[in-house]
Amino acid sequence: MKRSELNQLMREALDFIAGHGFHLPPFVTWTMEDWKTKNQEYAEIKDNMLGWDITDFGSGDFYSHGLLLITLRNGNFHDPKYKKPYAEKLLIAREGQVTPYHFHWKKMEDIINRGGGRLVLKCYNSGPDGQMLDTPVNILKDGRSYFVPAGEEVRLENGESITLVTGQYHCFWAEGGTCLIGEVSVMNDDNVDNRFHDPVGRFPEIEEDEPILYPLFSDYPELKD
Ligand SMILES: [Fe+2]
Numbered sequence: 001m002k003r004s005e006l007n008q009l010m011r012e013a014l015d016f017i018a019g020h021g022f023h024l025p026p027f028v029t030w031t032m033e034d035w036k037t038k039n040q041e042y043a044e045i046k047d048n049m050l051g052w053d054i055t056d057f058g059s060g061d062f063y064s065h066g067l068l069l070i071t072l073r074n075g076n077f078h079d080p081k082y083k084k085p086y087a088e089k090l091l092i093a094r095e096g097q098v099t100p101y102h103f104h105w106k107k108m109e110d111i112i113n114r115g116g117g118r119l120v121l122k123c124y125n126s127g128p129d130g131q132m133l134d135t136p137v138n139i140l141k142d143g144r145s146y147f148v149p150a151g152e153e154v155r156l157e158n159g160e161s162i163t164l165v166t167g168q169y170h171c172f173w174a175e176g177g178t179c180l181i182g183e184v185s186v187m188n189d190d191n192v193d194n195r196f197h198d199p200v201g202r203f204p205e206i207e208e209d210e211p212i213l214y215p216l217f218s219d220y221p222e223l224k225d
Contacts, residue, residue: 001062001204006054007213013068013092020115020180022090027051028070032212035223046220048074048082049190053217057100058201065200067099068092071217075187087188091181093119093174101132101171101197104164109185111170112161117177119156123148124169130195132169140165169197 017024027045030038045051050071059065069091075084087107093099095117103126113119123139124132136147139154140163148154155175156162161182164170194202203218215223 001054001056002207002209003212004210005062006204006206006216007210009054009062009068010052010213013070016092016116016178017090017180022114022180024070024090025072029214031214032223035215044082046217046223047079048076048084049217049220050074051217051220052214053190054204055202056204057196058204063094063097065098065100066094067097069183077187077189085187087183087185089183089185090114091183092178093172093181094178095174095176098173099171100200101169102194103167103169104188104193105166105195107185107188107193108163108165109183109188110161110163111156111172112182112184113156113158114180114182115158117174117179118158119172119179119181120175121154121156121162121170121172122151123154123164124150126167126169126195130197132197137168 014024014029027042028051050073053069053071054066056062056066069089072088072090073084074087076082101124111119111121123137125135125137127133132150134150137150139146139148141154142160154162190202212219
């Protein structure tokens with residue numbers, strides 16, 4: 001993806017989020033100049049991969065297969081000084097913009113429709129070799145437990161949520177407008193915890209065609225400590 005495209009997606013995301021009355025922590029809108037003024041007191045942001053995460057899943061077309069995420073809080077599997085066992089993210093999915101089938105090895109997550117359009121998900125159980133099974137899928141949705149046929153569309157209206165257990169394949173997209181999505185989960189390392197059904201790229205190659213507006217978390221190694 002081009003940096004200019006990432007910058008523009010960030011501007012649009014901030015407008016969309018503000019329009020829903022959701023307030024973000026300060027580090028989300030730190031510029032590169034701001035980052036130069038931040039010392040080790042802020043190490044947790046880099047260490048735990050907080051902040052911007054925008055991906056086209058290697059598709060080359062963000063609007064067909066893509067997702068914008070902001071990690072608001074997270075723990076750390078590798079550093080015991082971080083005690084937080086949970087994570088929270090804010091996601092934006094556009095109408096028809098698919099996050100492809102994947103499951104998580106360790107992350108159990110609730111996906112919450114916080115506002116905007118409807119969120120549509122399809123789920124499958126996975127087999128021992130990572131295959132999709134055709135067995136009925138247990139849907140855990142706002143205190144209700146029920147079964148649907150494998151791959152049946154499940155719709156989340158505003159305020160509704162679904163609990164996705166480890167090993168449960170899920171894909172999703174928005175319907176009827178851009179959807180503001182909350183994610184509450186156990187702590188998460190996206191470098192190793194995603195098992196996509198079809199091989200995709202989780203983090204985009206970036207063409208630096210203009211200056212960085214706000215760094216992605218994957219840009220943090222470039223920032224000096
Ligand atoms: Fe997921």
